[in-house]
Amino acid sequence: MDPRIEEHAEVLVDWSARVEEGDDVVLSVGPDAHELAVAVAEKVGERGANLVTTYASSELGRAYALAHEDDFDENPEYELALYENADVVLSIGGGRNTSEGSDIPAETRRAQSKARQGIREARMDTDWVSTVHPTRSLAQQANMSFEEYREFAYDAILRDWEELADQMANMKEILDAGSEVRLVKEDTDLTMSIENRTAVNSAASVAYDSHNLPSGEVFTAPHATEGEVFFDVPMTIRGERVQDVHLTFEDGEVVDYSAAQNESVVGEILDTDEGARRLGELGIGMNRGIDQFTDSILFDEKMGDTVHLAVGRAYDSNYPEGYEDEANESAVHVDMITDVSEDSFMEVDGEVVQRNGTFRWEDGFDG
């Protein structure tokens, strides 16, 4: 077995999910994620934890969803009981076709998603972690050869996470102490309040309230957003390629938008509900193991020298107890990314924190 697969399993089980003796672990395996699943099963066994393995095939899920009429039973008890009694859920993505779900009607998808809300919540109440096993289909989506993609994925996943967590702690400290963030670059001058918010040091571990592997971002939930922002990283939203999105905010809300490609997709998202016009997330990508965009949000938004903003739903983890503010609510959470490696700076309370991709505490910082 490729030693990187064993390392990946070890990071997932020990660093990310902190699996311990007696834990009830659900392992969800994509059809092409078999090898990583075997390595993970071994680690789970070594830790003396219990194991139930589920099969996450989008082809199977599509066949089921298309054949079923739209009145799905709500939160079937047997599945709910599995997750309500589980301590840890490890999901290893890795299928054979990232477009497999493309012809499931939106109505079916919504009906199924609604009927399964309780199950989703029960999963989220565990120490869950999602990762991907590098597959040929993900390589294709990234426009890379399989070997090149594997190098890319393991560079992102097999970090010194403890060291990166320490680096990110600097950023969290600054954000937690600060009141206002300002981001300046080409066609961008945006200010956001971060008053009464807690930043999350997303270090790919449940110990840091972080549930993705790889991770490597510090994020918070901004509000009272003012100004304009330009997202120069192309992305796929709802199956469409969207480029060069530009948003203008007043009083915390998007009042104007444009895009060079598929502008209507941006409009649809913003029109979803009231919360979709407000920001739900400001994230600072700090994983320098990720050095190119691969059209996968799990990787793209963590890339070093990038900043992303999401319109829509905010995470509860950014709202400290004792304050009255409630997390921005919306049916959507859509991330958009901007490159800050050149000709850019970010300030917190008027002091420059990052310029041209280099942070204040790093060598070569030019405040």
Next chain:
Amino acid sequence: MDPRIEEHAEVLVDWSARVEEGDDVVLSVGPDAHELAVAVAEKVGERGANLVTTYASSELGRAYALAHEDDFDENPEYELALYENADVVLSIGGGRNTSEGSDIPAETRRAQSKARQGIREARMDTDWVSTVHPTRSLAQQANMSFEEYREFAYDAILRDWEELADQMANMKEILDAGSEVRLVKEDTDLTMSIENRTAVNSAASVAYDSHNLPSGEVFTAPHATEGEVFFDVPMTIRGERVQDVHLTFEDGEVVDYSAAQNESVVGEILDTDEGARRLGELGIGMNRGIDQFTDSILFDEKMGDTVHLAVGRAYDSNYPEGYEDEANESAVHVDMITDVSEDSFMEVDGEVVQRNGTFRWEDGFDG
């Protein structure tokens, strides 16, 4: 998709498991059984049932078992809750190496099996059905090309089950009315009591108390066995090839045994416990879609023109309520098969029921 796969799925879901709207279905999928699993998911969706899919990989199971120390937690609650709340469990075997579990120490296997007894029982309390998707590894075990093996497997699985159930009902009727069975062929003259027993018409459907697809046998639980029997069909028991077993019974117990190959394996089995020296099953193979031995008990024992006997554990389904006899108990249940297509006959209460493979109610029967 091969239309036989869709037919297989339909037989499994409708004939075998009788899946209905609202049923909570667990589908267990082997690593190479993906295609059948997709077809089954579609049928389960069409019926309006719920679906949880588990991944049954012997490679993963081996990695977990070898890494775990032998003190397995007893019946972990989350897994127990899944099966206790399920209505149907469909298992689709189909891995990549039928020998994958061969280096798991017997002690580990026993410890794990013992710790999981409650989960096994909960699964058996559902309408469970086991089948296999024809894979390259099963073809290899059968010493066949993949294409040849697929033909073989679908001939066995895609029967007119209703018609076969009617044929088998004749045999069940004779056994239920009878008191004694006598089997005569080369080196074989065996009598068994079937007094106070109910025969099972194993027609590959939970509606017939039958949980394997393919099936096609009528079986009962004989006792007071006397005489000798010769098993001329080679088989693999505990990983060893065993040939030409000959058993001698007195007062229901094996008093002498021999085998042309691996006689010691037979001895080990008979020495397991007290029940291992008594018969647990007499089965009459009636699936003429199975016309050759493939070293897989799921298929071999159902083959038309064969009879099999098992030493060890009997099935409760052969013991009618209201009688005091309890099912023969043992840690083992080992089937051995004899060919009755030529130079043989079987009598019930002195009347010939089958001669040279032809039953009394069939054309060409020569009583």
